[in-house]
Amino acid sequence: MLTKRIIPCLDIKDGRTVKGVNFENIRDAGDPIELGALYAEQGADELVFLDITATVERRKTLAELVTRIARHINIPFTVGGGISSVEDVRILLNAGADKVSVNSAAFRRPELLNELAQEFGSQCVVLAIDTKFEDGDWYVYLNGGRVKTESKTTDWAKEAVERGAGEILLTSMNNDGTKQGFALDITGRLAQDLSVPIIASGGAGTMQHFADVFEIAQADAALAASIFHYKEMEIQDLKKYLYQRNLSIRF
Amino acid sequence: MKTVIIKYNAGNIRSVLFALERLNIEGVVTDDPKEIQAADKVIFPGVGEASSAMKYLQEKGLDKVIKNLEQPTLGICLGQQLMCKHSEENNTECLGIFDLNVKKFTSPVENLLKIPQIGWNNITGLHSKIFEHVPQNAYMYFVHSYYAELGSETTAIANYVINYSAALQKNNFYAVQFHPEKSAEHGEKLIESFLNL
Numbered sequence: 319m320l321t322k323r324i325i326p327c328l329d330i331k332d333g334r335t336v337k338g339v340n341f342e343n344i345r346d347a348g349d350p351i352e353l354g355a356l357y358a359e360q361g362a363d364e365l366v367f368l369d370i371t372a373t374v375e376r377r378k379t380l381a382e383l384v385t386r387i388a389r390h391i392n393i394p395f396t397v398g399g400g401i402s403s404v405e406d407v408r409i410l411l412n413a414g415a416d417k418v419s420v421n422s423a424a425f426r427r428p429e430l431l432n433e434l435a436q437e438f439g440s441q442c443v444v445l446a447i448d449t450k451f452e453d454g455d456w457y458v459y460l461n462g463g464r465v466k467t468e469s470k471t472t473d474w475a476k477e478a479v480e481r482g483a484g485e486i487l488l489t490s491m492n493n494d495g496t497k498q499g500f501a502l503d504i505t506g507r508l509a510q511d512l513s514v515p516i517i518a519s520g521g522a523g524t525m526q527h528f529a530d531v532f533e534i535a536q537a538d539a540a541l542a543a544s545i546f547h548y549k550e551m552e553i554q555d556l557k558k559y560l561y562q563r564n565l566s567i568r569f
Numbered sequence: 570m571k572t573v574i575i576k577y578n579a580g581n582i583r584s585v586l587f588a589l590e591r592l593n594i595e596g597v598v599t600d601d602p603k604e605i606q607a608a609d610k611v612i613f614p615g616v617g618e619a620s621s622a623m624k625y626l627q628e629k630g631l632d633k634v635i636k637n638l639e640q641p642t643l644g645i646c647l648g649q650q651l652m653c654k655h656s657e658e659n660n661t662e663c664l665g666i667f668d669l670n671v672k673k674f675t676s677p678v679e680n681l682l683k684i685p686q687i688g689w690n691n692i693t694g695l696h697s698k699i700f701e702h703v704p705q706n707a708y709m710y711f712v713h714s715y716y717a718e719l720g721s722e723t724t725a726i727a728n729y730v731i732n733y734s735a736a737l738q739k740n741n742f743y744a745v746q747f748h749p750e751k752s753a754e755h756g757e758k759l760i761e762s763f764l765n766l
Contacts, residue, residue, distance in 0.1 A: 320729060321689045321708065358753065363689055389587050394710055394751045414583045416751065439617060441685050441712045485687060513676070515683045538683060568689040568708040
């Protein structure tokens with residue numbers, strides 16, 4: 319039986335792991351390769367590396383980092399951050415990434431999703447959406463949560479899947495960094511409405527939160543960062559807990 | 570020992586190379602028929618689309634080369650599908666090493682089954698030398714929308730609403746639908762067993 323996936327997320331800036339709380343106040347959390355390998359050993363099902371470096375050299379340094387990760391880590395990983403063209407994706411996949419995640423660039427030019435699916439296949443195209451609940455609905459935010467759009471998250475996610483996105487990585491800005499649990503309503507709506515896997519992100523604080531997002535919202539995967547980086551929760555303990563809750567989990 | 574990875578227009582070759590590297594084996598990536606024929610072990614990887622991959626193999630004359638290999642040969646993911654008889658993906662005639670058809674997953678109820686299947690699934694009924702050090706029910710990493718049906722050549726079964734061939738073997742030809750190069754320690758054991766054949 320296909321299992322629910324636990325995915326640690328490593329935010330990368332200038333080759334180091336960082337974690338923002340509510341997308342602000344970034345703080346150092348260690349070497350990405352070391353952390354990634356440790357998580358793989360502890361039973362992480364996949365890894366996500368999000369590059370938040372803003373320098374001109376970023377594309378080259380990111381490709382080099384991706385190759386180092388691919389060399390050392392024996393589970394699948396996704397790379398995201400500032401990806402805006404077929405060429406960007408080609409470089410990262412050739413460097414050894416299994417999947418890429420696109421966000422703002424795909425929203426601004428949705429044809430990018432069609433192009434990526436056509437060129438590399440939907441299975442390696444993850445659409446990341448940062449979403450916030452306001453005025454009675456969930457809206458899409460861009461540029462790491464700094465720019466609001468008028469698009470509803472459900473509409474954009476549906477269009478993205480039609481265009482070729484193979485998975486949706488949904489981050490609730492209301493929940494991110496709060497440790498009060500995942501956004502069950504919007505995650506559940508997408509999981510029910512869409513034919514592709516949904517990765518829930520933002521708000522994980524307890525093991526119960528993971529069980530809820532799998533059982534109630536029917537998410538296919540759950541992503542978290544700081545609780546793993548700061549060793550507030552061990553992946554093995556989490557997976558054991560979920561297994562005991564009768565969820566399908568890999569050991 | 571020389572291990573060759575067949576180069577064609579399908580991704581994922583680098584991941585296989587790195588997996589070999591972690592086992593201290595240097596793989597050679599090539600589309601040269603002579604070099605492929607002379608290798609001790611051949612790996613036929615693949616992530617991509619069946620019809621364009623088959624067209625590329627035919628243009629390079631690699632279709633005949635692969636079919637006639639006599640050394641241990643391991644197809645991975647699309648590699649396995651291309652080693653079957655026919656694929657529903659753009660109605661493609663494949664290499665026909667395995668007498669099986671490749672079909673697309675269909676969801677019995679809308680959105681119940683996410684397609685492609687992405688993630689870790691367990692494999693059962695293991696009976697092939699490449700599984701010598703892999704336990705029954707081991708989890709492997711799968712990413713695919715198409716699957717090979719069950720048949721007498723099936724050496725591992727996975728279930729995604731239906732049972733299908735997670736692995737196949739016929740004589741020197743081995744194939745797996747999952748990605749051993751991304752399946753942590755069980756995947757590593759499988760690759761190691763293949764290299765030790």
